[in-house]
Amino acid sequence: MSDKYLWNRSGDPDPHVTRLENLLGTLRHRPGALDYTRLPASIPSGGMIWRWKRSLLTAAACAAVVLVAAGLWWRSPRPVPPAAPPPGPWLVQSLTGIPTVAGTPLRGERRIGAGRWIETDTSSSVRLSADSVGMIDLGPGTRLRIVRSSEGDYRLALARGTLHAHIWATPGSFAVETASATALDLGCSYRLDVDPDGRGRLHVTLGWVGLGQHEVESLVPQGAVCTLRPGAGTGTPHFDDAPGALVEALSRIDGTPGRMPAEALDAALAAARPRDAFTLWHLLRRAAGADADRLYERLAALSPPPAGVTRELALAKDRAALETWWNTFGLGDAALFSRWRARAGL
């Protein structure tokens, strides 16, 4: 495809570029008038009349404030109670039924901050939105807590239920805790389901998500799913169109502590397509001994390691080498996750 259209919109339109233009054009600059009143008074202005008018307006405003304050003082001589703490960034809106916020029925919408629980019953659903973070819908039967909501550090805890997230915050600044693992947003949209016993499933529909708990972590790209298991952390992610034999084998491998079941590993290696290289990459990081040797061979056949990534480094689970290999899959830069995981406590 020629870059002419990308350069100056001439030539044959590139369908990817036109799609992005239509989508992203909704965020385009909408010019309003410059607000010169935000300038300090010493800045040159259009003339003395403007300054005189502004002075007059300022004096009038001050006088009005004094009058209103005096009136309030006259009508209410009791001490003024301390101001309520400022509400948080999350606007919570009931979508269906009557969800509860901090144990109180929510009718319409309200703004909440850290520490609050949101709960939906079997017939209610709710939307959380914050302009600097994103939009999150909670389905029926969901219980969720706002853990932190500081600028650049937004964290929720999903105890049970379903969460659909469209996140536009800076990658790495939004995370959702579950009983099994923490999902770290890296610029994405996804669905997260968690059962009351802590089992769950993550499905990424745009961008990718870093999923981790302690030393176990998974990188889940767009179009992939990953299971969550209490006590075992994250499962092995795979594309949602992965062969059934591979998915079944992964379920047995993830459900077996210690060495991988031989038959399941055989099945996974046989069923994996070149597109499933990222799944074998995850298995390789967890495998040991002969299992790791076999995984290396199959992964190298499906997606050859780049220069500098040797068999020894890969089998030694050298982080830099494995991340370099990951970056050849075309699924995003693994260094991004490394950069943010420590900050998110993964």
Next chain:
Amino acid sequence: MVDRVETAFGDDDQLVMAAQGGDRDAFGRLYERFGPMVHGVLLTRVPYGEVDDLVQDVFLSAFQRLSTLRAPGAFGGWLAAIARNRAVDYHRRPRVEQMADDIPAADARPQAEARAVLAVIQSLPAAYRETLVLRLVEGMTGQEIADRTGLTPASVRVNLHRGMKRLRDALQWQ
């Protein structure tokens, strides 16, 4: 297209000189012409909801310091540098709980996918973010991006080509 930009670029110098003399109408014309560029530069660095306010900050700051600009033809690059510095200042602010004025725009829902894609662009290497946002969000051509930011057309062309490839990969649009 190129002719129009070259004509506008010549006009820009006249407008800068007039604005340096205190002409607010001239500065308002510069705001109209360079607003999308400043908006795009900020959009790659700060949360979407903060951008409009920071655009105002950048232009008012430029208006205050305009007398220090010696070469009117360097206005675009100078303004882009102010915008980048303003974004850095924004991130240096103490982290505080968001206040009640953080109310989503009425059209937030249809923008959700756009903002998710924007977040993907923000995850790309810095060299590609600005040119991609100026082209795909602000609708500027490669030549206009070069004229407005002070980058060379060759740099813009390379950044657009490589950045678009990285974006296709990130979105898995093969």
